[in-house]
Each structure stands twice: as C-alpha cells, then as structure tokens.
Amino acid sequence: MSTPPHTPDGVKVWDPFVRIFHWSLVTCVLTNYFVLDDGEDWHQWIGYAASALVTLRIVWGFIGTRHARFADFFPTPTRLRAHLAAMRTGQAAFHPGHNPLGALMMLALMALVLALGATGFLQGTDTFWGEEWLQELHEWLGSALIALAGLHAAAAIVMGRIERTRLVTAMFTGTKRRY
Ligand code: HEM
Ligand code: HEM
Numbered sequence: 001m002s003t004p005p006h007t008p009d010g011v012k013v014w015d016p017f018v019r020i021f022h023w024s025l026v027t028c029v030l031t032n033y034f035v036l037d038d039g040e041d042w043h044q045w046i047g048y049a050a051s052a053l054v055t056l057r058i059v060w061g062f063i064g065t066r067h068a069r070f071a072d073f074f075p076t077p078t079r080l081r082a083h084l085a086a087m088r089t090g091q092a093a094f095h096p097g098h099n100p101l102g103a104l105m106m107l108a109l110m111a112l113v114l115a116l117g118a119t120g121f122l123q124g125t126d127t128f129w130g131e132e133w134l135q136e137l138h139e140w141l142g143s144a145l146i147a148l149a150g151l152h153a154a155a156a157i158v159m160g161r162i163e164r165t166r167l168v169t170a171m172f173t174g175t176k177r178r179y
Contacts, residue, residue, distance in 0.1 A: 010177035011096050013170060015065040018057075022171055025053050026149075029113065033146050044120060051117030054110045067097035075100040075107070094163055096176065102159070105152050112145040 014022075028050040036043040061070040079100040098106060119138040122128045160167035163178075170176040 010175040012174055013067045013096050013176050014174045015068055016174070017060055017064065018068050019171060019174055021053055021057050021060075025050055025113070028053070029145060029149065033142055037142075039120075039123070044124075047117055047120050050113050054113045057110065073098040073100070073103040075104040080104070094165070099159070102152075102155070105148065105155070109145065109148055109152060112141055112148065116141050116145065 028046050032043055032046050032050070036046065060068055066072060073095075083100040095102075116138065119134060119141060123131070123134055123138060128134050156167045165176050165178050167176070
C-alpha cells in the first residue's frame with residue numbers, strides 16, 4: 001500500500017472510468033449548487049445524474065481496476081492511525097491510490113451526494129411536499145457538500161506539494177508523477 005513505487009514514467013493509478021466519474025460529478029455538483037439552485041427540472045435531472053454516477057462508482061469499487069477498489073484504500077482505523085502517525089513525523093508515505101484521509105473524505109462526499117438525491121426526491125413526493133424542514137435539510141446538505149469539496153480540493157493541492165506528486169494532474173491523465 002505504501003511502498004514507494006515511483007518510476008521515472010510515473011505510476012498508472014486512475015482508470016478512465018474514475019477520471020470521467022470525478023470530473024462529471026464535479027460538474028453536476030457545482031452546476032446544481034451555483035447555477036440551477038431553485039429546484040427546476042434540470043436541477044432534478046442533474047442531481048439524479050450525480051447520484052447515478054456515485055452508484056456506478058460504488059459498483060466500480062468492487063469490480064474496478066486495482067486502485068479504484070475499496071479494498072485498496074478503505075479507511076480502516078489501522079490505516080488511518082498509521083497515516084496520521086506518518087504525517088505527524090512529517091513523512092507521509094506515498095500512496096499510489098487514495099491515502100486513508102482522502103478516502104474518508106471521498107466517502108463523505110459520495111454519501112452527501114446520495115443524501116441530496118434522496119432529500120431532493122422526497123421533496124417531490126405527496127407525503128413531504130412543501131415540508132420546510134426537508135427543504136432546509138436539502139439546502140444544508142448542499143452547503144456541507146460544497147464546504148467539504150473545497151477542503152478536499154485544497155487538501156489535494158497541499159498533499160500534492162508535500163508528496164511532490166501532481167495529484168490533480170493525475171485525475172486528468174491517470175498517472176501519478178513525481179516532480
Ligand atoms: C448534487 C445534487 C444536488 C445539489 C448540490 C442540490 C443543491 C440544492 C440547493 C443549493 C438548493 C437551493 C436551496 C435553497 O436555497 O433553498 C436546492 C433546491 C432544490 N433542490 Fe436540490 N440539489 C441536488 C439534487 C437535487 C435532486 C436530485 C432533486 C430532486 C429530484 C432536487 C430538488 C430540489 C428542489 C425541489 C429544490 C427547491 C427547494 C425549495 O423550494 O427550497 N435537488 N438544491
Ligand atoms: C464538488 C466538487 C468535488 C467532488 C464532489 C469531488 C469528489 C471526489 C471523489 C468522490 C473522489 C474519489 C475519486 C475516485 O476514486 O473515484 C475525488 C478524488 C480526487 N479529487 Fe475531487 N471532488 C471535487 C472537486 C475537486 C476539485 C475542484 C479538485 C481539484 C483541485 C479535485 C481533485 C481531486 C483529486 C486530485 C482526487 C484524487 C486524490 C488522490 O490522489 O487520492 N476534486 N474527488
């Protein structure tokens with residue numbers, strides 16, 4: 001998991017599905033939060049598309065390529081403790097896939113997207129139509145998602161600097177390279 005597999009050519013980590021999933025999800029979430037935020041049809045379809053992407057990603061987490069699998073990066077307490085200890089001593093190990101903290105964030109972001117899909121759907125049902133608490137919950141989940149996504153993007157940039165690896169570029173090219 002944390003052996004240093006750097007080669008001059010970099011390490012192939014993210015398959016095309018993971019990359020397309022990531023940037024499509026980012027587009028859906030940002031569009032729904034910043035552009036189409038009054039619940040119109042497009043907002044609903046794009047919100048469901050985001051939930052569908054996450055659902056596919058969960059399936060891919062079981063059958064996908066090596067570093068896309070949950071087994072490769074699931075943030076178990078042991079992995080988290082080891083990662084935090086390594087960070088404290090200033091020697092965060094290189095992770096070809098997600099590091100345990102990044103993985104924890106990824107799971108939180110995906111859970112929030114699914115919760116937005118569920119609360120969005122419920123707002124349109126007869127039972128919950130016009131329920132203010134549900135609208136507020138939906139809005140709160142949206143804000144939490146954007147706040148965590150900001151932290152996630154900042155962490156990707158900072159960790160990339162610390163590990164001297166272009167993590168964001170790797171989400172486009174699929175290859176982690178050291179500089
Ligand atoms: C990525 C997923 C989503 C995000 C980030 C998101 C975010 C938001 C935000 C920020 C608002 C404005 C809240 C306000 O200012 O009152 C909103 C409203 C709304 N959303 Fe979503 N949403 C998502 C998915 C969905 C889905 C899947 C549905 C329904 C199928 C939905 C239905 C609605 C409706 C009906 C409103 C209007 C609520 C009201 O009248 O206050 N949303 N959403
Ligand atoms: C709404 C915004 C965002 C959401 C919901 C989101 C969600 C996610 C998810 C679910 C993953 C896991 C990918 C997988 O294994 O399939 C991930 C990874 C990643 N994201 Fe984002 N992301 C967002 C914005 C961004 C932005 C703006 C950047 C660029 C600065 C970014 C950079 C990355 C990187 C570099 C990784 C891989 C980290 C690693 O090497 O372990 N993300 N993101």
